[in-house]
Amino acid sequence: MASTAEICESLLTSPPQSQSTIAYNYLVPNIKGLESLVKIMDATGVSADSPGSETKPATTTEVSLFAAATESFSKANTNCTIAESLERIKPIVAVAKTKNIRVRGYVSVALGCPYEGPEVSPSKVADITATLLEMGADEVSVADTTGMGTAPRTMELLQALKAAGIANTDLALHFHDTYGQALVNTIVGLEHGVRIFDSSVGGLGGCPYSKGATGNVSTEDLVHTIHSLGMHTGVSLEEMSRIGSWISEELGRVNDSRAGKATLGRLAE
Amino acid sequence: MASTAEICESLLTSPPQSQSTIAYNYLVPNIKGLESLVKIMDATGVSADSPGSETKPATTTEVSLFAAATESFSKANTNCTIAESLERIKPIVAVAKTKNIRVRGYVSVALGCPYEGPEVSPSKVADITATLLEMGADEVSVADTTGMGTAPRTMELLQALKAAGIANTDLALHFHDTYGQALVNTIVGLEHGVRIFDSSVGGLGGCPYSKGATGNVSTEDLVHTIHSLGMHTGVSLEEMSRIGSWISEELGRVNDSRAGKATLGRLAE
Numbered sequence A, B: 001m002a003s004t005a006e007i008c009e010s011l012l013t014s015p016p017q018s019q020s021t022i023a024y025n026y027l028v029p030n031i032k033g034l035e036s037l038v039k040i041m042d043a044t045g046v047s048a049d050s051p052g053s054e055t056k057p058a059t060t061t062e063v064s065l066f067a068a069a070t071e072s073f074s075k076a077n078t079n080c081t082i083a084e085s086l087e088r089i090k091p092i093v094a095v096a097k098t099k100n101i102r103v104r105g106y107v108s109v110a111l112g113c114p115y116e117g118p119e120v121s122p123s124k125v126a127d128i129t130a131t132l133l134e135m136g137a138d139e140v141s142v143a144d145t146t147g148m149g150t151a152p153r154t155m156e157l158l159q160a161l162k163a164a165g166i167a168n169t170d171l172a173l174h175f176h177d178t179y180g181q182a183l184v185n186t187i188v189g190l191e192h193g194v195r196i197f198d199s200s201v202g203g204l205g206g207c208p209y210s211k212g213a214t215g216n217v218s219t220e221d222l223v224h225t226i227h228s229l230g231m232h233t234g235v236s237l238e239e240m241s242r243i244g245s246w247i248s249e250e251l252g253r254v255n256d257s258r259a260g261k262a263t264l265g266r267l268a269e
Helices: A004-013 A031-044 A071-078 A082-098 A122-135 A151-163 A182-192 A219-228 A237-251 A258-268 B004-013 B031-044 B071-078 B082-098 B122-135 B151-163 B182-192 B219-228 B237-250 B258-268
Strands: A022-027 A059-068 A102-108 A139-144 A171-175 B022-027 B059-068 B102-108 B139-144 B171-175
Touching (some): A004 A022, A031 A059, A059 A071, A059 A082, A059 A122, A082 A102, A082 A122, A122 A151, A139 A151, A151 A182, A182 A219, A237 A258, B004 B022, B031 B059, B059 B071, B059 B082, B059 B122, B122 B151
Parallel strands (some): A059 A102, A102 A139, B022 B059, B059 B102, B139 B171
């Protein structure tokens, strides 16, 4: 397998063909990670926002920075307190901004922590989210990493975020379907006015710190649910279902999308 | 394996120990099926409503009668029109009533038909439901056999049932999780005031007429969702999760309950 730098350089200089703008997201664990990315961008002469051309699609370069909503998870995941992790994130955001790189913050375990249980303080999540936005993050994804989130607690959290002055347009929601609540919680988010939701095709992924955990909610289930409410995504459920089936087979894992499997079953009739 | 008559006789005369009343439900495809049941009840001297004793729990005997919401499904499933199937059901209900047997009607494919698609007429479902109740059914389970139901169409159906004068207390809802919408639709039902929901432990079952279909929504997911809303079921999610895992293993199938697997994962930590 190629090194991260090689993959990064290849994506920056030869992005895959696409009809619309693609945002390439790089997980940046620390300032060194960002410095490596910037070095490659400088060496290849590719800017963070490439307008594209006839042969190349427009691309946006984005970095992901992670904070956690509980001290126990922060300690286990990043070996520092929440305050320390925010101090580490601050200069990374500042450097990214100078290079016009989009910044996406994450608040992990916002609706349940494997160490501290489901009762995570909504105002603590709101504080961390606000801090990330004030530092210059373009968007913060509030993540139910363990899937412990419920409809009433999702609503409570969204109300706390609103009370802290955070706009829905600066928010993304990231649900795991571990307890089967991801779509229920998505609808709570939609009703509250959030319009950005994370998902993964075929439900790939998962959380290594949460036993028995399934992965992120599948893109197919999310798209089917949003369409069922009469809203638009611009995503073809049929094509996404085919991709989910294909990648699951490639990876030798079970396709974890109900809507994906049902859509393919219907198409096969 | 024992014959249906032997199983039926065994359950009537030696019901398993339980702390609370158990309703034994028998699927009765036609009048002969009911006559066989009545014959066994007469021979064993067991009445439909057994008050129980110190050594035996109270039991209720119940029969299930199926009608479909579309002509195509009725033809494929029971080889007759909807009107003909209701004519066949009528005398079965009448005989059951004379023996004090509880009658549960079902309206299959109420939110989507494998032959006619998702657009099933809500007023047609309401008509069939009302007819079954007028015949003397104690309860009608309106079933999303294919899992095609969505939140807006579930709400539309419940409004049609209400407009037809059907009380929530006479209704049950039966969702399949084929497209991942069972819990979303359950919440729509709960908000509308329905309090009876069908489910199966570990998500056992399925619909042979709907390709790619998963089974009924799992009891564990349903119980977790209802508890998450602060409502009570009287069911222990932990015990139900253990049962779901056990029976899935016994049957050599995948445990299809997300909340069940996650609960067991949490308990194992």
